[in-house]
Amino acid sequence: MVDVQWWLSGYDSQVHAFRTEQAGRDFGEALCEHSVPTAKITCTDEGRRCMACLLLVGDLLAERLDATWRAS
Numbered sequence: 001m002v003d004v005q006w007w008l009s010g011y012d013s014q015v016h017a018f019r020t021e022q023a024g025r026d027f028g029e030a031l032c033e034h035s036v037p038t039a040k041i042t043c044t045d046e047g048r049r050c051m052a053c054l055l056l057v058g059d060l061l062a063e064r065l066d067a068t069w070r071a072s
């Protein structure tokens with residue numbers, strides 16, 4: 001799986017994909033480059049998902065699948 005978390009941004013009320021390794025930082029930066037202070041992030045994936053993040057996660061998944069196919 002792709003290592004992202006879907007979290008709700010208080011800035012635009014959309015659910016963005018954040019890379020999980022950002023945990024513990026003051027700012028979260030979503031795949032679509034939407035950045036938001038952690039205090040404004042709600043740890044829920046309920047809401048309208050950011051279309052740009054959806055497409056970017058789709059790309060990541062496709063790359064991951066590609067790599068799996070090449071390895072086998």
Ligand SMILES: [Zn+2]
Binds near residue numbers: 031032034051052
């Ligand atoms: Zn986004």
